[in-house]
Amino acid sequence: MDLNLRKAILANIDGNNEEQLEATILDAMQSGEEKMLPGLGVLFEILWKEAPENEREQMLSYMAQGVN
Structure with a gap:
């Protein structure tokens, strides 16, 4: 059985709005x-x-704060 979970999830949310x-x-x-x-x-x-890179850095900062 070939199950591609990522593709299934993407298909499930395809077309969803914010x-x-x-x-x-x-x-x-x-x-x-x-x-x-x-x-x-x-x-x-x-x-x-x-x-963008600066937003990735911000996300990492939030994550680090959340796990500490």
């Missing part, structure tokens, strides 16, 4: 379910690829 993406993110965080983590990872991957 409001829908926010709802997806909030739902994943509020549910606390482990099965939601891959989807958040794919969304983060998109964010990282689209963000």
Whole structure:
């Protein structure tokens, strides 16, 4: 069985607007379910690829503050 989770997640959110993406993110965080983590990872991957270098640095700063 060939399962490409990244492609499945991208297909699931294809065409979503900002409001829908926010709802997806909030739902994943509020549910606390482990099965939601891959989807958040794919969304983060998109964010990282689209963000300019200075915004990536800011994201890393936020993450470092959040884990300390």
